[in-house]
Amino acid sequence: MFTRISIALLLALAPATALASQCPTMMAAIDAALPTASLSDADKAKVAELRKKGEEQHSAGDHAGSEASLGEAKKLLGI
Secondary structure (H helix, E strand, O other): OHHHHHHHHHHHHHHHHHHHHHHHHHHHHHHHHHHOOOOHHHHHHHHHHHHHHHHHHHHOOHHHHHHHHHHHHHHOOOO
């Protein structure tokens, strides 16, 4: 019985940890694309601001907010 409960709990938590690992991947993609992006200085500043906000949200455990911020930054970059 204990084994089944442990397995169920593990399976319930697995998706949360999988989503949490997306944030660093998104930050790395932004970091790689930003130096060569053909954006205005204002747009580059906005991307940098969104990337920083996303990292802060990720560190605070707000992965949904982080993904939203980082997703907006990626959209501005066209990636």
